[in-house]
Structure formats: C-alpha cells, structure tokens
Amino acid sequence: MxxxxxxxxxxxxxxxxxxxxxxxxxxxxxxxxxxxxxxDPSFYKIAxxxxxxxxxxxxxxxxxxxxxxxxxxxxxxxxxxVTAASGGQDISVGAGIAISGSVVLRxxxxxxxxxxxxxAPIIVAFLVSCVAAMLFGAFNGTLVxxxxxxxxxxxxILFTAGRSIAAWINNNELPIISDPSFAVFGGFIPGIPIxxxxxxxxxCMIIMALVLRFTTLGLYTxxxxxxxxxxxxxxxxxxxxxFLSFVILGLCVAVAGLIKVSRVSxxxxxxxxxxIEMDAILAVALGGNALGGGKFNMMASILxxxxxxxxxxxxxxxxxxxxxxxxxxxxxxxxxxxxxAPIVREYLSGxxxxxxxxxxxxxxx
Amino acid sequence: MKDRTVLEMKNIHKSFPGVRALxxxxxxxCEGEIHALMGENGAGKSTLIKVLTGVYGxxxxxxxxxxxxxxxxxRSPQDAxxxxxxxxxxxxxxxxxxxVAENMFIGRxxxxxxxxxxxxxxxxxxxxxxxxxxxxxxxxASCSIAVQQMVAIARAVxxxxxxxxxxxxxxxxxEQEVEKLFGLMRDLKAxxxxxxxxxxxxxxxxxxxxxxTVLRDGKLVGEYEIKDLPRVLLVxxxxxxxxxxMSDIKSAEITYSGAxxxxxxxxxxxxxxxxGIKPFDFHINKGEVNGFTGLxxxxxxxxxxxxxxxxxVIGGTVKKNGKVVKISKPIDAMRxxxxxxPEDRKIDGIVGDLSVRENIILALxxxxxxxxxxxxxxxxxxxxxxxxxLGIKTxxxxxPIKSLSGGNQQKVILARWLLTHPEYxxxxxxxxxxxxxxxxDIQKLVLxxxxxxxxxxxxxxxxxxxxxxxxRLVVMRDRKVVGELSGDELxxxxxxxxxxxxxxx
Numbered sequence: 114m115x116x117x118x119x120x121x122x123x124x125x126x127x128x129x130x131x132x133x134x135x136x137x138x139x140x141x142x143x144x145x146x147x148x149x150x151x152x153d154p155s156f157y158k159i160a161x162x163x164x165x166x167x168x169x170x171x172x173x174x175x176x177x178x179x180x181x182x183x184x185x186x187x188x189x190x191x192x193x194x195v196t197a198a199s200g201g202q203d204i205s206v207g208a209g210i211a212i213s214g215s216v217v218l219r220x221x222x223x224x225x226x227x228x229x230x231x232x233a234p235i236i237v238a239f240l241v242s243c244v245a246a247m248l249f250g251a252f253n254g255t256l257v258x259x260x261x262x263x264x265x266x267x268x269x270i271l272f273t274a275g276r277s278i279a280a281w282i283n284n285n286e287l288p289i290i291s292d293p294s295f296a297v298f299g300g301f302i303p304g305i306p307i308x309x310x311x312x313x314x315x316x317c318m319i320i321m322a323l324v325l326r327f328t329t330l331g332l333y334t335x336x337x338x339x340x341x342x343x344x345x346x347x348x349x350x351x352x353x354x355x356f357l358s359f360v361i362l363g364l365c366v367a368v369a370g371l372i373k374v375s376r377v378s379x380x381x382x383x384x385x386x387x388x389i390e391m392d393a394i395l396a397v398a399l400g401g402n403a404l405g406g407g408k409f410n411m412m413a414s415i416l417x418x419x420x421x422x423x424x425x426x427x428x429x430x431x432x433x434x435x436x437x438x439x440x441x442x443x444x445x446x447x448x449x450x451x452x453x454a455p456i457v458r459e460y461l462s463g464x465x466x467x468x469x470x471x472x473x474x475x476x477x478x
Numbered sequence: 479m480k481d482r483t484v485l486e487m488k489n490i491h492k493s494f495p496g497v498r499a500l501x502x503x504x505x506x507x508c509e510g511e512i513h514a515l516m517g518e519n520g521a522g523k524s525t526l527i528k529v530l531t532g533v534y535g536x537x538x539x540x541x542x543x544x545x546x547x548x549x550x551x552x553r554s555p556q557d558a559x560x561x562x563x564x565x566x567x568x569x570x571x572x573x574x575x576x577x578v579a580e581n582m583f584i585g586r587x588x589x590x591x592x593x594x595x596x597x598x599x600x601x602x603x604x605x606x607x608x609x610x611x612x613x614x615x616x617x618x619a620s621c622s623i624a625v626q627q628m629v630a631i632a633r634a635v636x637x638x639x640x641x642x643x644x645x646x647x648x649x650x651x652x653e654q655e656v657e658k659l660f661g662l663m664r665d666l667k668a669x670x671x672x673x674x675x676x677x678x679x680x681x682x683x684x685x686x687x688x689x690x691t692v693l694r695d696g697k698l699v700g701e702y703e704i705k706d707l708p709r710v711l712l713v714x715x716x717x718x719x720x721x722x723x724m725s726d727i728k729s730a731e732i733t734y735s736g737a738x739x740x741x742x743x744x745x746x747x748x749x750x751x752x753x754g755i756k757p758f759d760f761h762i763n764k765g766e767v768n769g770f771t772g773l774x775x776x777x778x779x780x781x782x783x784x785x786x787x788x789x790x791v792i793g794g795t796v797k798k799n800g801k802v803v804k805i806s807k808p809i810d811a812m813r814x815x816x817x818x819x820p821e822d823r824k825i826d827g828i829v830g831d832l833s834v835r836e837n838i839i840l841a842l843x844x845x846x847x848x849x850x851x852x853x854x855x856x857x858x859x860x861x862x863x864x865x866x867x868l869g870i871k872t873x874x875x876x877x878p879i880k881s882l883s884g885g886n887q888q889k890v891i892l893a894r895w896l897l898t899h900p901e902y903x904x905x906x907x908x909x910x911x912x913x914x915x916x917x918x919d920i921q922k923l924v925l926x927x928x929x930x931x932x933x934x935x936x937x938x939x940x941x942x943x944x945x946x947x948x949x950r951l952v953v954m955r956d957r958k959v960v961g962e963l964s965g966d967e968l969x970x971x972x973x974x975x976x977x978x979x980x981x982x983x
Binding site: 326327328329330332333335336339340342343344345346347348349350407408 | 786788807808809812818820825826827828829830831832836840841843844845847848849850851894
C-alpha cells in the first residue's frame, strides 16, 4: 500500500515536470549530453593550457559551448521579449551585430584604420555602439509597433541593408586593433581561465532578472502579446511596449557585437554573426516559448541558447563540415521542436497514463 | 433506441485538472424536437456540447446517433459534422475577413476545386430563403454581430444536419432578430431536425422549446416536458435551492444617502468619439446607478467607450466634480477613478493565457506604475480576497483565466476593476451569457456598491435587469441620445416608446 503511494507521487512529480516549460531544453540538453557520453566520452575533456600571452586558459568542448553559447544567450534574452510582445521575430540581429561591431571599431580607430594606440576608451566605443544598435532597434520597433508591419518583414529591411551599412561606417576598410586590452571581451581576462563572454552573459542575465523582478516588464509584455486590445483597455500602451522590446533587443545586439569584434580584433562585414538570428530564434523556440507571442520563460530561452551551441559543437566534433552544418542542425531541430510541441507532449503524457493504467489492470488481473 | 430518437448520450463523464465537469450525464433528443439544455455557469452545458461535437474527448460514456446501432466515436468537429451534428456557438467562430459565402462553405468542399460562381449563388439563395440581410460577396466583418450570428446558423442549417446545436445564439440578437430565429427553428423542427438550444433566457425557453434538461454541477438533475415544469420550479432546479430561497432575489432598494448624494461626479458636454456617435451630454451623480438603453447598435457602448477614452475622442469635454479633465486614453480615465468592464469579454476583457491572479491585479498594477510591481504575496492576497468575495469558481489563482467558464471569467474582470476602487464604474453588458444565479449576484453587488457611494453605469440588453438596478435610464436611438427616463417613467412600455420614437402605441 505504502509503496503504491510513493509510486503515485513520483509519477505525479514526473508528469508535473513534463508539463513545466523548462523541461524541454533540459531534456534536449540531457539527450545531447548522453549521446556524446556514449559516442565519445573524451568530448568532455577539459584541459588547462596557456595562451600566447602566457596566462592560464581552459580549453575543451564544454568551454567552447560556454564561450559561444553566451553570445547566443545574450541575444536570446532580447529575442524572447520581442517574440512575447510582438508575436514575431527580429531577423536583423546578425546585421545589427555587424553594424554595432563596426561602430565600436570606428570609434576605437578614429580616422586611421590601423592605429598603434586606441583613439578612444573602449567604454566610450561600447556606449556609442549601444546607442547605434538601440537606434536601429527603435527603427524596427517603430515599423512593427506604429506602422503595424509584420516583424519578420519589418526587420527584413535591416537584414538586407545592415551589412552594407556596417561596411559604410568604416569606409569599407578593414580596421585592425592591435591593443591586447580590446581582445579581453571575446577572450580571457588575464589570470582567469574561463572565457569572458560567459561573465558578460551572466551580467546580462542578472540585469534582466533584476528588471523582471523590480519592474512589471514581464507582466506587461505578456499581457500585450496575449491580448493587445484588452491590455489597452487596462491602461497599457501596447505600441510602446512592443517598441521597447525592440530597443532592449538592440542593447543585447550591441553587447553581442562587442564580443564578436573583440574575438578577432577586426571585422569581416559579410561573415560576422552570419545566421546568428536563426540560432537566436531557435533558442527561444527550444525554450518552449510560443513564437506567436504571449507567455515566456526567460530561463528556458537562455538554456535553449546553450543547447543550440551544444548541438553545433557536437556536430563540429563529428567532423561535419561547416557548410553541411545547417542541414544536420535542421534535422535535430525538427525532432526537438516537434517533441516540444504542446500537442505531442499532451499525447506523450496521455500515453504514459494509459500505459500505467494497463499495467495496474494487469497487476489486479 | 426508440424510433424517433435521433441522439442519445449515456453516462458521459469528463474531467479537467481540478474540475469534474461532467459526472454521468444522460441526454436524449428526438426528431423534430427543440430541447433546452439549462444550468448555471459551470453546470456542464458547454462541456456536454463540446463532447458531443468532438471538441473535447469524453473520459467515459457512449453516444448513439440514429442510423447506427453501435456507439459512435466523435474525435473531431469534422466527425460530428459528418454524423449530421452542426453547432452554432455562443461566440462567433467564423472568419471575419472572409466573405459571407466563403464562411458558409469553408471546409465543406470536397477536394481543392471551387466553383466560386456557384458558391456565391448558393449562398445568396440560402440567405434569401432565411431572410438574412447580407450578400454572398460581402466581407463578414462588415455585417453586424447579429447578422454574423445568423450567417453561422445559415451555415449549420445548410449542412443538412440531423442535430442542430444552438449554444447561446440569441445573446447578441435583438427581439426582432430573435423572433426571426425562432421562426427558423420552428421551420427546421417541422422538417424533423432535432435542435438542442442552450440559453440563459427563460422567456425564450418557454416560447420555443418542447423539453428541458437541467444540469447542475456537472450532474443531471432531470429531463422535463415543458408543460410539467413551471418557470419558478425550473429556476429552483437550476440553482439547487428551494422556492423559499428565491424570494431574496428582489432586493430591497437601499440608496446612498451621503451629503453629496445628488452631486454630479462626472459630466460630459457634447462628447463625441470617432466611433460614429452623435455628441452627447450626460451626467452621473454620486451613488447613482444609471444606464444606457437602446437597440443593438444604437450607440450605447460607444458612449461609455468615449467617456473611458477607449475610442478616440474627437470633441467635447468630460468634467469631474465640475472641473474639466483630459481623457484621451484609458489610463487617463483610470487615473481619474473610472473603471470600464467592456462588452466583449473575450476580445477586450480577459488576457487568456495569464493566470486568474495576474488578470485580477492587472489594472491596479498599471495604475501603480512600471517600477513598482506587486510582490507575489500582495498579488496573492488580492486574488484570494476577490476570489472569495465574488465566489469565483477556479481551481486556483494560478489557473489560466481562459479555462474558466464565461461567468467566472466575467467575475475576474469585475474583480480587476473593483480592486482599483473606482469612483465611477462602467459595466457594459456585465451579465451577457451568464447564468441566472450570477446575474442576480452581480445586480445585488451593483446596488450594494452604489449604496456605499460608487457611481455606476449599467448597460444591459435585458430591460427588466436595467429596471431592477437603474434609477435613471438614458435612451438611445440611431447613435443619438433621444431621451432620459427616471422615477415613474421607468417602465417597459415607456422605454419601448422612447426607443421607438414618440407616442406610437
């Protein structure tokens, strides 16, 4: 009798977990982790080495995931808000990174594209790029919120034009920064063996968590995403909330842009952050957030971003060529997204219940 | 199964998380019968209908349809349609941006081919035979709600159904249109169609139905011939109360008696919005309940929407305690102590995926400001307080509001506005699609709030409800205020006369 009771509570716990949104990225993460463990446990090897400047750094696949997943996580934060408020996605974040990265380099280099010393403090360059990225976010936001253009269509404009604008900002030159202090943001802080982007992502997460805790942004965004008309009658300004979500995404883009240009201390306008918007959108989807807007779970999106990077790294590990990568990724993503669709989850939890019912009938019989 | 029985449902069970919506309900329907399905909100009417039409799966029970000996399996609305079960739901479920004809034939053509000319001609023929004022190529959204409803019925009628389910079809129709619908129902009845009629209007049940099945709390109370069940008995069966309890429905009138009792709190002067109403003057006193009345589309809602700033105001002024206040959007109105419960609960009221708690605190939170969110404990306290105060039936405060029944959703929206402690509460059709018990609760609450000094505008399509609650009525016709009635003038006849215009008999 007693054992039965325990049984019940465990199955209740499991079905409760299955219904939680965060379950989807966690399950995907576990799946990938177990797959790698079986195929090649050396995937998880982490080594302590020294970089060219003689500082200790950690290397290994997990560190790569932490490193590159962090850029994605930062973008996923903004993308989640945009998705929730506007019921659409911003596909111009890759181009936005090119622009904001280009702005950073332009400010640092001044008039000379290969300066010996930095022409401005890095913080100034970063702030200028923030303003630029937020302006472009505001441009997208205005089109979506006030001109009622579909988000994908509205952001298609910058998606197309963004990289040209980025090249134009630097007169189509390729500036190179030789100052090593600039490489810190996309590399390592001297003496600390964990990549800096991870710390930057953590700071962004903390800021977002504080914003969600100490303002009503979460409630307003979800309310507007679910029912615009009723939100308006409750005194909200739906257009402004949508606009705001795009501006916040602009800020996220500026941070990711800084990391991106810092990694190479230069920029390649047509390659930088290519296709990153798709990964950012996938992170939101993988987090179980409805792409049609409404309720969202920020944690799940962030976890989703790291899962996407985990997947990419796994594929690289198995020697998938970079131009074949998207095809493999697509297959895995289809499976994950289908499994995370509410209709499938409902069916699966129903299946579990029926199985259990059958088993108990058998026991009685 | 008897010869004339066209549908039989036996021992139907259905549960949702935290709610047992149906517990062993039986229901049967004969050919050429109009059968009323009655019960309070949450009694299980809508669930039973949705099980029958395949929207929900049933947990247990059997459904038999004439023409097959075995129990049928209905897994989707398409299955139900194939078996000859058609439904017209309470809320219109058509596509507003398609044409009338497309709406009537959508999902019914075999294959991908479509003869547009024939479709439009067919649609026109049906519309004409049913006397519906719409044309086939007209966009559905350009029709009034009532006409949209009738198109939905025309669609169902045309599908050659054996069982026609009308789920609250009359709640947005005016009297003439209701009469037209009843004519149509009698016509169908004569042709042998079995009709299930779900409604809250007792008059309509006694006018048109043959039998009544009463549900309460997910259980079957009984099936009765209409002549065996007097009105009072029906109400007592629905409420599960004895007749004696019913006397307190007529509440004694208590009025606000403060020193400022007859002082106008809000006044409008030549206020006009872009929703097509004529400029109007209006005032409301402290502790007064008044109402806007008129036919559907006469501009009742548009007037109050203008006061609340929900529609764009293009002229005129609003005064609060004699001083002009600027109200150009809802938040301005809210800051001035106005609350507005909108007419269309689904589109303008609820925020579907959010929890009951979030829906309750939303307006007050917006008033409090962006940087001052309520703590979880505060929010819970508010939610629990109002769930208890208004008797909202919900599994918990965390339940998404969309899974509540219509009446309970309405109570949540009411809770949202009461929480802001408004000086002036505007209720636009607060009792639409709500059962008798809740209706009476809301009316009582309105009178109680007024006696405590709140000013209330109460709009309803049911005149007797307005007569019970309001002490002054503003009458509207063709988007214009045409009269004001108070005191002894407040009678059904007087209202009709004023609406009709002048002294016609």
